[in-house]
Amino acid sequence: SNTLNYDKDNDVYVATGRVHVLVSDQNSELIADKVTYDQKTQVLVAEGNVDIKKNGQHTKGAFARIDLSRQSALVNDAVTKIESVRVNAKTAYVDPNFVILENGRILIPPEMMAKRLIHK
Numbered sequence: 001s002n003t004l005n006y007d008k009d010n011d012v013y014v015a016t017g018r019v020h021v022l023v024s025d026q027n028s029e030l031i032a033d034k035v036t037y038d039q040k041t042q043v044l045v046a047e048g049n050v051d052i053k054k055n056g057q058h059t060k061g062a063f064a065r066i067d068l069s070r071q072s073a074l075v076n077d078a079v080t081k082i083e084s085v086r087v088n089a090k091t092a093y094v095d096p097n098f099v100i101l102e103n104g105r106i107l108i109p110p111e112m113m114a115k116r117l118i119h120k
Contacts, residue, residue: 028054042068
């Protein structure tokens with residue numbers, strides 16, 4: 001980051017300017033314009049040009065709230081690609097066991113749809 005401030009009383013870090021955060025135990029990284037990390041709650045809030053990389057998968061958005069203790073994330077204006085499937089949503093909540101999209105859509109290429117229909 002370009003700047004890093006620490007609020008000792010609240011145990012909160014605020015980094016600005018193309019912030020890059022590595023979360024090695026979760027095999028993920030986060031890039032954003034601004035990141036606020038509350039050590040007490042283990043919550044990261046990322047704002048502006050958010051790019052989350054986890055296990056080789058990219059999720060981009062305008063805002064993300066990531067709970068490191070639960071390994072879950074809420075992403076606004078989310079765009080991600082899983083294999084050849086593209087996901088767009090106003091809000092996406094990602095948990096290790098499921099994904100919830102609000103005002104979203106999943107775009108499946110015709111060739112994948114044909115494969116799925118043939119195999120059923």
